[in-house]
Amino acid sequence: MPFDLASYMDERRKWVDEALDRCLPPSSAHPSAIHEAMRYSVFGGGKRLRPILILAAAEAAGCGDRRALPVATAMELIHTYSLVHDDLPAMDDSDYRRGQLSCHKKFGEAIAILAGDALLTLAFSVVSLEPFAHSPDDRRFAWIIREIAQAAGTEGMVGGQTVDILSQNQEVDASVLLYIHEHKTGALIQACLRLGGIIAEADPSTLEALTDYGKKIGLAFQIRDDILDVEGEEKQVGKDLGRDEAKGKITYPRLLGLDHSKRELRRLVEEATQALSSLPEGRTQPLRAIGEHIIQRRN
């Protein structure tokens, strides 16, 4: 029977959405403006790819239950905070995100800045709650916090965003584009794969395979994003398209051309799948299917 990725993702998306709902204060909680803004951004149609990758990586390493869910939730909160801050006028200045007004257009800039700060902070709160925080040994728990913080900081996501902002309307070469993609999007995605493995207490070679898969799939995801910005349909993607071009942003299609970018995308996904070849095939079905999904995704 062929693997049904849609059902697999739907089920896990539901786990993640429920966990997000449990950890976010209700919109009515004082001060309500900030909690409304946080919920608006978190429940604004995210695909939950990152948390699903954590759950699928844990499964690939032999842990098929919901043990990784708190960390999956935390990484979705961090991803959401990064979008809220990226959309700010001083950053990418985007009025729409996932087909709805961006957080600052809806709630004002001050609340959007604070909502992003609060989402990032909440991520660390979520993983430190019982019983999750007490289930791994202490070394593993500290390792998890460290992986999250390093992937989100200047060695990772914030570093990528910094170079992205500073490169707008600049002449940059392929190495700068690679740096931006590997850090701005790639670092968090790669960390998701590693975190799944760490939670599942993967042996070093399994963790290495997941890391390798994560690095390649993270870059592939961003190349697909660049391609969609050129040829996607605005309604389906749900954000202002052609904005990369308008903002003078460097992208794969601009640098390599559309055809070459598509070949690069396919090559990366094939290599990512190859990285999983030493793991039991039954356990890696979801990750392999997600690779194919990234090549074909329309939003």
Added chain:
Amino acid sequence: MPFDLASYMDERRKWVDEALDRCLPPSSAHPSAIHEAMRYSVFGGGKRLRPILILAAAEAAGCGDRRALPVATAMELIHTYSLVHDDLPAMDDSDYRRGQLSCHKKFGEAIAILAGDALLTLAFSVVSLEPFAHSPDDRRFAWIIREIAQAAGTEGMVGGQTVDILSQNQEVDASVLLYIHEHKTGALIQACLRLGGIIAEADPSTLEALTDYGKKIGLAFQIRDDILDVEGEEKQVGKDLGRDEAKGKITYPRLLGLDHSKRELRRLVEEATQALSSLPEGRTQPLRAIGEHIIQRRN
């Protein structure tokens, strides 16, 4: 021999500054703009009151060494991030901080937003590094992460900042003012006292005494801040004075008058000192002296 608070604080300030220098990437590290902005904000003349409170609280609970230094460092990073974001045009719109240009005036808004994000993220990275993360038992380590995240989030600092922003130029009463002060500044200061106790493995009654001291000293600190905004000298305080008034911000002197505010300040510090009475007197000298210092501080 009377206790020499100045020497005590100078010595610990040096510990903290060295630890901050060790944990922050060098300004030259790629991408340098973000690391320069982080270092500029962290080394822009902070008094290090919060980390010193953590160290003094740990000492009051029987731990006089540098064991609490990683958490002290983390809390100073969080305090600094909150100032960088508070100063942004969409928030308090302050051009100066501690007598120098605020981060966004010096590096631009985008880099200031990212530097704040990175400082908050780095705080969690710092506490999760070895050997600190492995010295307490795992439950205690998770507890520390939870205390930090809850004090900095919407139940604490970000909640206070949200109400502060929403209250500008609004008619508000004493209960709103108290909420802002107890959350915007108070929550983080109270957490510093608790964290010192938790790291020192304080018994429940000691932890309660530190919590009580922290709650009162945190509010006292903010009332002193309000008073300084009215009567301090700009050069000594190092930021734009009278700004609270200009921004239509509610403050203690505006609500209660200057004399009443000063009486309230003294009462709180006396109560804070009283809260420590069950602890061995020798160990609480620094905390008691810091209380007096808060009443008299000029910047």
